[in-house]
Amino acid sequence: MTVSNTEPKLQNNSISALQTNSQYLTIFLTFLLFSSSILHAQDIPSNKSAKLPNSNIQDTLPVNLKPVVEQINEQAQDTVKTDTIKPPNETLTDIVDYFGEDYVFLNRKENKIYMFNNAYIKYEDMRIDAGLIILDYNKNEVYAKGIDSAGVYSQRPVFVQGPNKVEPDSIRYNFNSEKALVYNSRTEQSGFRVIAEVTKKVNDSVVYLRNVKFTTSKNIEDPEYYFYTRKAKFVPKKKIVTGLTNMYIADVPTPVGLPFAYFPLSEDRTSGFILPSFGENNSRGFFLQNGGYYFAINDYLDFTITGDYYTNGSYALRGESSYVVKYKYRGNLSARYENLVQEERGFPNFQQSSIYNIRWTHTQDPKSNPSSRFSASVNLGSSKYFTQSINQTNNASALVNTLSSSISYAKTFEGDPQVNVTLAATHSQNTNTNQISMSLPNLNASVSRIYPFAPKNGTKKGIIQNINFQYDLTAENRIQTVDSLFFKPEMFNSAQIGAQHSIPITTNFKIFKYLSASAGTNFRETWVMKSTRQRYDQNAFDGRGGIVKDTVSGFESYRTYNFSTSLGTTLYGLFNFGNNKKIQAVRHVIRPSLSYNINPAFDRYYDEFIIPETAEEAAGQIHRYSRFENTLYGPPSKVYSSSIGMSLSNNFEAKVRNRDTTSIEPKKVILLNNLNFSTAYNLAGDSLQWSPVQFSGNIPIIPKLDLNFSGTLDPYALDNNNNKIDVFNIENGGSLFRLTNANISINYSFSSRDFQSKTRDTDKIENETFRNGGRPDDLFGDAANIYDGRIYDNEDDDTDKTNVDWYNYKIPWDMRFAYTITYGNARRQNEISSQSFMMSTNLELAPRWTVGVSSGYDFKNKGVTLTQFRFQRDLESWQMSFNWTPIGSINTAWYFFIGIKSSMLSDIKYDKRRESDKRL
Incomplete structure (x- = not known):
């Protein structure tokens, strides 16, 4: 007999642990569903043979509860011995929770439960979500599959047990053995995406697969590449061991194959070998490059050692270690050594040299210890390392001086x-x-x-x-x-050792409420551990005679002091043009300053002697010197100085009518920022008392684009030999000042991100060029990382570039340029001493194509400066790059790379490059 479901909308049911005998389960459920008897409380008869009284006859006997209870206790004693047979263990040791959105159907004849539409079942750490789930209590199994509607297969099962997740077409799971049989499963382990036709789960640690595809592609339905194997053994979070394995690209088999393969799946860092790349160099022969070993020491520290070897005897060793302790500090340490052999021994062009470089970067979290701070930024080694290295293609680092x-x-x-x-x-x-x-x-x-x-x-x-x-x-x-x-x-x-003690005493006050005045003096004591003595020796310098300088070890000291005072104020000038004008007002802020300084002469720290008459040069003259010459801080001044310093700072701002008609306030615009002039007059001097006028300023052109300028104006004239004389230039028929030198520079950087709400910050510690002492940007070229070849730092970028609206696509781009010009006219040369323009740009022409160029022009030497072209292609799971430097003296080279993005398969790559000729 089949019993229909009395409650078709039954949801969120829970079944407690059941015994193995299924017939008891059926009788128990039938009894609960169809029992309609109502139980009443009854008095217990006095003995077993007594009959129940008639309900129509009134009982007149009084009831004594105490004897009845005692009699019950006596009758409750059982003389039968306790059963020594233990009941069987329950198969299910936890609650089984299940759900079906449309219905949960209980078939008592088959002893099965059917759950349909967005169904799930949970047992211990196992959970299955699917369109249809069948729970079979006869076999203690669960079967799950999707829903096939109008040819569309939806709600595929999702099997989760602990941290493991599998998405198959269908699945069978046994509660007793905890084994599972999965068909067309899809899972991800440590960046690997695994697609298997049949999967047999033996236990929590071993899974066998048949007809398997391994890939790192994000498109698991149609991967652009994969490794195909017939049989494989899968240990979650540890490894995948396969038989015969072939590589497929776009479903086309390639000759790349292995009789067996081993894929590590550890989520933590693990030690392992780094496979080298091989090739040939014209002057060094065949080579193996960038091979070595990676040591995953612990969660806070790692170490990588790699090296190169050339058949002509050249070799290189590199060691790098990174360490980090969260919320405390992080750093990176690297050491590189190269033994360079050029050509073959015995040939005229044979050369041998060694170069090295050491770098260390350490930063501390300011919050870890606010009162104690430790930092390091080390970059030292051979001066020619970045220009002569056999495994270095960083053009920007090669330009570092x-x-x-x-x-x-x-x-x-x-x-x-x-x-x-x-x-x-x-x-x-x-x-x-x-x-x-x-x-x-x-x-x-x-x-x-x-x-x-x-x-x-x-x-x-x-x-x-x-x-x-x-x-x-x-x-x-x-x-x-x-x-x-x-x-x-x-x-x-x-080595020179010295120390300076300084005690400045200052005060400040107001004069007439508008003038700010300050006065102060500074006492300084200098200690040195070496001093100099000079004497004239007639037998020195091969008998020609001369002044001999002797270095004397021992403690020496001298004391100096000075006095200074200053007076300054701030003046404001406002010019209103009316609210109806485009420029409504201009404000001029002037900050004049006047200072006076006195520096006494410390003649007592100078010695003198007379050069003998027998000397060939300067005979009879008095030679004065200080024993503190050539010391760490130099000698004290022997010239009395009393000077007046003058400076003037200007700022020009304007109020401009705002283009935004909803704004009621005008817009503030800076017209000229920090136009500064400074000079001094020496009261104690006997000639050339006026110092040249120094000027500098900044003109904002557009946001993030400023024009910076500086220069020197000299009030004195030059004689016929272009030497400065104590005559004002205007009195010599010239202008009030002579422009002796000037400099103009412009730096600008902008990108498409400037017009968006988000910007991306660059971590300078991770920038290879910045760690080598160069600029963190690519104005002088980008560094190709030839050690791993990776272009895209974030391999888990979830940006979907598969579907692009070409007509509305926003092209990302960035651009930066720098222009500088220097003018010199100190001795009437009237020339442009240097003038150059540098630019760099990167443009994403298509969703996966990026091109870039860095170049410049030297107007002084009339030539193109170092030029680099960059081409990068995002091949989804792969990446390709080509860097070409056609112009750049010794840095002309090219580098090509193609490889898999995932760091787990970084050894599957191909790279080729032509090094620059280091002998030029």
């Missing part, structure tokens, strides 16, 4: 007064002259300003209450050396 480094630790001691201490080591290296200057280490300490006469409450007023002083200490060990002596004992021979 200065390598600089800084490691510092700063500590703040809170209190009144506050004490700040900074311990640092710095390094500066000129790659053109090979000169290196190091400060190893230097110490800076300061005590915040102290106002000894300030009131305890209220503001400070007057000269006395505003008197303040502080203490500053600077100590340094400075080393001057060259590239060839770097890291050698000889570099420390010229």
